[in-house]
Amino acid sequence: MKRLSILFLLFCLVLNAQENKDLLEGHLGTLVIYDVNKNEYITINPERAALRFTPASTFKIPNSLIGLETGVIRDENFIINWDGIKRWNDDWNKDHTLSSAIKFSVVPYYQELARRVGRDRMQKYLNSLNYGNKVIGDNVDSFWLDNSLQISADEQVEFMKKFFEYKLPFSKRTIDIVKNIMSEEKYSKSVLKYKTGTGKKTTGEFIGWLVGYIRKENNVYLFxxxxxxxxxxxxxxxxxxLSRKILKQLKIIE
Incomplete structure (x- = not known):
């Protein structure tokens, strides 16, 4: 009887894992969610969740934290002037504050921020944050874009947990500023705070990230x-x- 119970449990776990993976609708991806109240994880495609990829512009979260904590940036209104070089995204071709730079995902702003922080301080923070593989590579102003720095979805969620719970090596002021400037979507029962990222993998495909947290009633979900x-x-x-569709199907966004 005990063996039958174990086999039934394993069957249910496999079936549930397959049902969850079906939520990806055939796409190669993953979703990791941490339920704060239940202290539980939901992972769709755990094999993929453990793989590291370029963080792309999701690194703007730690980059903002580092810039603020080092004093390179005073606050969310700190302006870095446009360098006059016209780029493919017209939103980048102007002066930006930290607040507008994260909103429009302005790569040149964050590249200049990283140059001002410098390699030594940047490496120190990557190490203390235990952020992915912690590799800067050749260029301090592009390591989060050129596949030098890599992080998994599992690691992103652990970082977001510490970020949300003020357990990172940054002041409360610094963390609050970054929380406030992250993109926000309001639903009837939920509030989604997030940062996107898009990059090209070493294998040639493009990867899209969505990283953040969701407040719903009296609970929080990091994802x-x-x-x-x-x-x-x-x-x-x-x-x-697809990200919103799955979160709605799981009734985390309502």
């Missing part, structure tokens, strides 16, 4: 989602639509 696609435009669309 990290990533998905692959063949083109930049495709991965941006799939990331936006």
């Amino acid at each position: 990290a989602f990533n998905v692959d696609s063949e083109t930049f435009d495709e991965v941006v669309k799939i990331r936006a639509e």
Whole structure:
């Protein structure tokens, strides 16, 4: 009888894992969620969740924290002037504050921020945060974009847990500023705070990230989602639509 019970439990676990993976609708991706009240994880495609990839612009969260804590940036209104170089995204071709730079995911702003922080201080923080593989590589102003720095969805969620719970080596003021400037979506019962990221993997595919946390009634969910696609435009669309769809199906966003 005991053996039958164990076999039935294993069958249910396998079935549940397959049902969860079906939520990805055939896309190569993963979603990791940490339920604070239950102290439990929901992981869709755990094998993928353990794999490291470029964080792309999700690194703007730690980059902002580091910039503020070192004093390179005073507050969310700190301006870094446009360097005059025209880039493919018109939103980048102007002066920006920290607040507007994270909103429009302004790569040149954060590259200048990283240069001002410098390699030594940046490496110190990557080590203390235990952020992914902690590798800067050749360029302090592009390591989060060029596949030098890599992090898994599992690790992103652990970072977000510490971020949300003020357990990172930053002041409360610094963390509160970054929480406040993250993108926000309000639903009837939930509030989603997040940062996106889009990058090109070493294998040529594009990866799209969505990382953040969700407040729902008296609970909080920390999460990290990533998905692959063949083109930049495709991965941006799939990331936006599929991530919200799954979170709604799991009734975390309502």
